[in-house]
Amino acid sequence: MPSSIPSTAESVPAADPATPAFSPLYQQIKGLILQSLQAGEWKPGESIPSEMELAARFRVSQGTVRKAIDELAAENLVVRRQGKGTFVATHAEQHVRYRFLKLVPDTGEREEGRAERAVLECRRVRASADVARTLQLRTGDSVVQVRRVLSFGGVPTILEDIWLPGNAFKGLTAEQMAGHQGPTYALFELAFGVRMVRAEEKIRAVAADGPQAALLALTPGAPLLSVERLSYTYNDVPMELRRGLYRTDSHHYRNDLS
Amino acid sequence: MPSSIPSTAESVPAADPATPAFSPLYQQIKGLILQSLQAGEWKPGESIPSEMELAARFRVSQGTVRKAIDELAAENLVVRRQGKGTFVATHAEQHVRYRFLKLVPDTGEREEGRAERAVLECRRVRASADVARTLQLRTGDSVVQVRRVLSFGGVPTILEDIWLPGNAFKGLTAEQMAGHQGPTYALFELAFGVRMVRAEEKIRAVAADGPQAALLALTPGAPLLSVERLSYTYNDVPMELRRGLYRTDSHHYRNDLS
DNA sequence: CAGTGGTCTAGACCACCAA
DNA sequence: TGGTGGTCTAGACCACTGC
Numbered sequence: 001m002p003s004s005i006p007s008t009a010e011s012v013p014a015a016d017p018a019t020p021a022f023s024p025l026y027q028q029i030k031g032l033i034l035q036s037l038q039a040g041e042w043k044p045g046e047s048i049p050s051e052m053e054l055a056a057r058f059r060v061s062q063g064t065v066r067k068a069i070d071e072l073a074a075e076n077l078v079v080r081r082q083g084k085g086t087f088v089a090t091h092a093e094q095h096v097r098y099r100f101l102k103l104v105p106d107t108g109e110r111e112e113g114r115a116e117r118a119v120l121e122c123r124r125v126r127a128s129a130d131v132a133r134t135l136q137l138r139t140g141d142s143v144v145q146v147r148r149v150l151s152f153g154g155v156p157t158i159l160e161d162i163w164l165p166g167n168a169f170k171g172l173t174a175e176q177m178a179g180h181q182g183p184t185y186a187l188f189e190l191a192f193g194v195r196m197v198r199a200e201e202k203i204r205a206v207a208a209d210g211p212q213a214a215l216l217a218l219t220p221g222a223p224l225l226s227v228e229r230l231s232y233t234y235n236d237v238p239m240e241l242r243r244g245l246y247r248t249d250s251h252h253y254r255n256d257l258s
Numbered sequence: 259m260p261s262s263i264p265s266t267a268e269s270v271p272a273a274d275p276a277t278p279a280f281s282p283l284y285q286q287i288k289g290l291i292l293q294s295l296q297a298g299e300w301k302p303g304e305s306i307p308s309e310m311e312l313a314a315r316f317r318v319s320q321g322t323v324r325k326a327i328d329e330l331a332a333e334n335l336v337v338r339r340q341g342k343g344t345f346v347a348t349h350a351e352q353h354v355r356y357r358f359l360k361l362v363p364d365t366g367e368r369e370e371g372r373a374e375r376a377v378l379e380c381r382r383v384r385a386s387a388d389v390a391r392t393l394q395l396r397t398g399d400s401v402v403q404v405r406r407v408l409s410f411g412g413v414p415t416i417l418e419d420i421w422l423p424g425n426a427f428k429g430l431t432a433e434q435m436a437g438h439q440g441p442t443y444a445l446f447e448l449a450f451g452v453r454m455v456r457a458e459e460k461i462r463a464v465a466a467d468g469p470q471a472a473l474l475a476l477t478p479g480a481p482l483l484s485v486e487r488l489s490y491t492y493n494d495v496p497m498e499l500r501r502g503l504y505r506t507d508s509h510h511y512r513n514d515l516s
Numbered sequence: 517c518a519g520t521g522g523t524c525t526a527g528a529c530c531a532c533c534a535a
Numbered sequence: 536t537g538g539t540g541g542t543c544t545a546g547a548c549c550a551c552t553g554c
Contacts, residue, residue, distance in 0.1 A: 022531080024542055050520060061544045066521085074332075076516055082521045083551035100515050198516040204506035205463040205481035223463035223481040229515075248462035255513060257358050257487075258334055258456040280550080282523060308539060319525045324540085340540050341532035 029058055030068035037077060037088060038234040044090035044189050048078065051086075077197060091196070092186035099185070100199050100229065103158070103251045116154075120215075121147040122174035124166060131163050134230060135238050142166030146177055149215055156216050157251060160244035168194055168239065185231075194239055199231040203253065208245070216247055225253060287316055288326035295335060295346060296492040302348035302447050306336065309344075335455060349454070350444035357443070358457050358487065361416070361509045374412075378473075379405040380432035382424060389421050392488060393496050400424030404435055407473055414474050415509060418502035426452055426497065443489075452497055457489040461511065466503070474505055483511060 033054070042048045051069065055062045069086055072078040076099075079087045091099055125145050132139045143163050150158040164172065169192055180187040188194045204226040213220040225246040233239045246253065291312070300306045309327065313320045327344055330336040334357075337345045349357055383403050390397045401421050408416040422430065427450055438445040446452045462484040471478040483504040491497045504511065 024530095026542075047520095052520085063545085064543060067542085069521095080521065081552085083519080083553080085520060085552095102513075102515075198514070201513040201515060203461065203483065203511040203513065205483040205504075206506075207465075207479075207481045221465075221479065223465045225461065225463040225483075246463075248464075253461040255360075255459040255461065256456070257360075257459060282549095284523075305539095310539085321526085322524060325523085327540095338540065339533090341534080341538080343539060 025060060026064045026067040026071075029054075029060060029065055030071055032058065033068060033072060034077075034234065037072075040193065042088050044088045044195060045093060047085035047087050075198070089195075090186065090189060091183045092189065093182075098183055100196070100231070102253050102255060103246055103248075104254050105152070105251050107250075115158075116151040117178055118149045118151070118156075119146065119174045119178040120149065121145065122172065122177055127163070131241060134241050135163065135165055137165060144169045144172050146172075146174075148177065152251070155247075155250070157247045158244055159212060159215050160242055163241040165239060168192060188240075195233055196231040196240065197233055199229050201230075202228045206245070212245060216245065218247065224248070227253070283318060284322045284325040284329075287312075287318060287323055288329055290316065291326060291330060292335075292492065295330075298451065300346050302346045302453060303351060305343035305345050333456070347453075348444065348447060349441045350447065351440075356441055358454070358489070360511050360513060361504050361506075362512050363410070363509050365508075373416075374409040375436055376407045376409070376414075377404065377432045377436040378407065379403065380430065380435055385421070389499060392499050393421065393423055395423060402427045402430050404430075404432075406435065410509070413505075413508070415505045416502055417470060417473050418500055421499040423497060426450060446498075453491055454489040454498065455491055457487050459488075460486045464503070470503060474503065476505070482506070485511070 033048070036042065036048075048054075049057070051062050051065045054065045054069075058065065069078060069080070073080050073086075076089055079089050081087065123145060124142055126140045127135065127137050127143045129139045131137075131143060132141060135143070137143070143166050146162040146164075148160060148162070149156050150160070169188075172192070176187060176191065177184070180191075185196050188196065206224055206226045208216065208218055208220055208222045208224050210220045212218075212224070213222060216222075216224070218224075225244075225248050227242075227244045227246060229240075229242040229244070230238050231240040231242070291306070294300065294306075306312075307315070309320050309323045312323045312327075316323065327336060327338070331338050331344075334347055337347050339345065381403060382400055384398045385393065385395050385401045387397045389395075389401060390399055393401070395401070401424050404420040404422075406418060406420070407414050408418070427446075430450070434445060434449065435442070438449075443454050446454065464482055464484045466474065466476055466478055466480045466482050468478050470476075470482070471480060474480075474482070476482075483506050485500075485502045485504060487498075487500040487502070488496050489498040489500070
């Protein structure tokens with residue numbers, strides 16, 4: 001019964017001696033599984049080893065592995081399927097079509113067909129000060145900027161700008177952005193190995209300016225939902241900044257509080 | 259080792275014979291604890307019996323009670339405190355000042371002082387068709403309607419209308435709404451025994467009309483965040499409808515996705 | 517049928533808190 | 536010091552999936 005798990009670089013000396021830095025075993029196991037996830041030992045959609053195998057590998061009981069996986073599942077990093085195994089979460093082939101998009105039609109809430117994507121722009125630019133700061137880059141670093149319009153049932157509904165770190169997204173083209181199947185985050189996984197794991201959104205109400213109104217088939221001054229989304233990969237590394245403008249005349253942003 | 263827990267009215271014959279209606283023990287325990295919470299056996303802020311006591315009461319192991327409480331804690335119905343006990347969640351004395359309000363100042367995110375409440379209206383009215391439907395009442399049923407403005411640092415920021423079922427909120431006065439300490443949901447707990455447990459929000463961008471603009475010190479047509487919140491007590495019973503208009507010039511609605 | 521995750525138990529020990 | 540929640544174990548059995 002090991003009281004700690006050997007690791008490549010586990011020692012994190014706490015600067016504050018008052019914090020004993022006690023970490024339960026299952027948290028250490030969770031960290032190790034996280035490292036494997038991050039390193040790509042198991043690809044999105046694949047199954048990870050069974051609880052018994054992991055328990056044997058880490059020399060702990062199945063219950064301890066179980067609790068580690070419980071937390072990973074609660075964070076949507078992994079999906080359990082009884083009788084089959086535990087699988088690495090993916091934005092593709094997920095019953096929920098759009099994991100991060102909370103805009104739903106006022107009527108039905110059903111999928112009234114897929115979104116039509118129109119890519120207006122996709123180019124490599126130098127990061128402005130605020131984009132660089134948000135993505136934890138340096139001002140002037142290379143970023144890929146995408147501008148696109150999403151339409152539902154022929155109605156242009158979302159106008160958004162996307163900024164991605166240039167290093168991680170070398171070679172992203174407008175054709176890819178327009179032509180791929182499924183969610184854009186699935187493309188990021190398949191083509192660039194970047195998995196978005198969580199996101200933070202800041203929402204405001206704004207008035208459409210002239211160009212924005214034109215792209216969304218509205219009159220200037222019309223109210224729009226401004227949604228700024230910062231998406232993170234593993235280890236809280238920000239990997240995408242999105243600034244979207246949502247029409248909310250026949251859709252709304254749905255949020256559950258608890 | 260009982261395979262089922264006796265209850266007052268447990269039999270729920272599944273209409274669909276294909277669903278075996280299998281329910282694990284810990285779910286049954288969770289349901290029983292939920293009933294006690296609902297019945298007010300333990301008041302908000304009080305501690306519930308220890309895991310060992312509950313295990314003895316229900317004739318199951320501590321681990322089973324533990325898993326039941328785990329879920330209740332995950333749903334914010336109960337709060338665990340190591341070394342002290344498990345406590346019924348309350349909107350009062352909660353570190354998070356406003357549990358359901360996701361509007362935060364752009365700078366700091368700190369509490370820049372309390373919100374100032376101005377109650378414009380508080381009266382008993384007959385429910386309109388849509389309010390009645392949303393609150394699962396009949397059109398014309400008695401409801402209490404409150405209109406108020408919340409200001410932060412002297413700036414009117416939120417204008418909201420609140421509808422409450424008349425039966426449960428008999429005797430609610432404007433003085434109570436204006437004068438109480440802490441969150442309004444804490445007042446509802448203390449004065450009416452109604453605990454809001456979860457909520458759903460529908461968010462849109464709208465333009466302020468004349469009267470709205472005047473109350474929020476804006477010019478007509480200014481963009482506002484429209485937030486419709488439906489709050490529920492136990493058993494998914496809706497108990498409050500709120501329609502709020504948020505100024506988002508120096509605040510934003512913050513949401514975390516995972 | 518074997519293998520997976522899911523449930524349940526019983527007991528040991530640890531970390532935290534209050535008196 | 537005793538009581539509480541938190542961790543960890545080992546083993547048994549159940550429910551679901553696929554061969």
